[in-house]
Amino acid sequence: MKYEEDVRARSYKFRDEYVNATPWWYRGEMHLGFTLLFTGGVIVYCLMQLHAPTLTEWLAVIPLFLFGNWAEWAAHRYVLHRPTKYFSMIYKRHCAVHHRFFTHMTLEYKGHRHWRALLFPPFAPVAFVLAAVPFALMIGFVFSRNAGYIALFTMAAYFLMYEGLHTLSHFTDSPFLDRVPLVNTVRRLHATHHDPEVMATQNFNLTFPICDMLFGTRSDVPSSAREPLERGR
Template sequence: MKYDDEVRARSYRFRDEYVASTPAWYRGELHLAFTLLFTGGVIAWCAMKLQAPTLAQWLAIVPIFLFGNWAEWAAHRYVLHRPTRLFSMIYKRHCAVHHRFFTHVTLEYKGQKHWRALLFPPFAPVAFVLAAVPFALAIGAVFTKNAGYIALMTMAAYYLMYEGLHTLSHITDSPLLDRMPFVGTVRRLHVTHHDPELMATQNFNLTFPICDTLFGTRSDAPREVRSPVEGRR
């Protein structure tokens, strides 16, 4: 298709420029390791702080998870895909880098330098957890300390889940992942989101498509997580 060929050509030109401009000190493995160690460390620290949590306290995960799903959808739709004065840098990083590097026909990543365009910047998990701390403190003050730790742990776990599913969604030509319940659906929906003509209107939930379904932004277009044309990279 002419449209796909044009999108693919533009994406590969941008990829070459972006990879060439990557600082020599950058290592994708360290980028990924920091994300995993920091969020995993927050989860482990919160778990160690818990003191005989009750079932009712564990059930706090449900409303926090649902709030996280809405926050994921709203931030993706209204911050990452709409230019605003306050969050212009985040918008540019997402649309002018991530969505130019990865399209519905160039979804794959190869080599550690590609992780720079795939993952959120290293400061993102730190900023996310710091932003969650006041809410966790408020929950801990109103209810119990256990509830506060569970809230922070849930938010950190949500971030980790997002990055994990996002990474899986950029692995191409994997029949195993395509057949996996839930993961296959997430991967299919994410391909549609990376179509340049649909990215600002469809599939803003990268994890569970709850808010996409509720607010009418879910698109189940029959797409596959495709590899690039043979002979290119």
């Protein structure tokens, strides 16, 4: 189809320009390594601070997870896909870079230099954790010290889960991942989200599509719709 051919051509043209403009010193391995080490370090630190947490304190993970799912959906829909006065840089980075680099026809990435367009910038996990600290402190003050650390642990783990599932969604040649429950659903829905015609209206959850179902923004596609992705490689 002409639409698919045009989308693929524009994406590959932008890819060449973006990769050529990438600084010589950029290393995707270091980018990924920092994200894993920082968020993983926060998770380990929080777990080490726990002292005989009770079941009730651990159950706090559930509302925190649901809040994270809503925050993920809302930020993706209203910040990453809508120009705003205070978050224009984030919007441009997401729509003008990530969604031009990766479309539903060109989801694959090749080589570490593509990771610059795939992963959140290195400052993102730091900013996310710092933004979560006051919230965790409040929970720790109101409930218990353990609850505060569990809150921070949950939010850091959510960020890591988001990045992990997002990265897996851009593996386009893995029959194994296509058979893994949840992961195959995330991959399928994310492929639809990267269609330029629907990216601003559908599938804003990258993890569990809870809020997409609640707010009517989930758009499932049959497995046959992945065939263009195979031809696009």
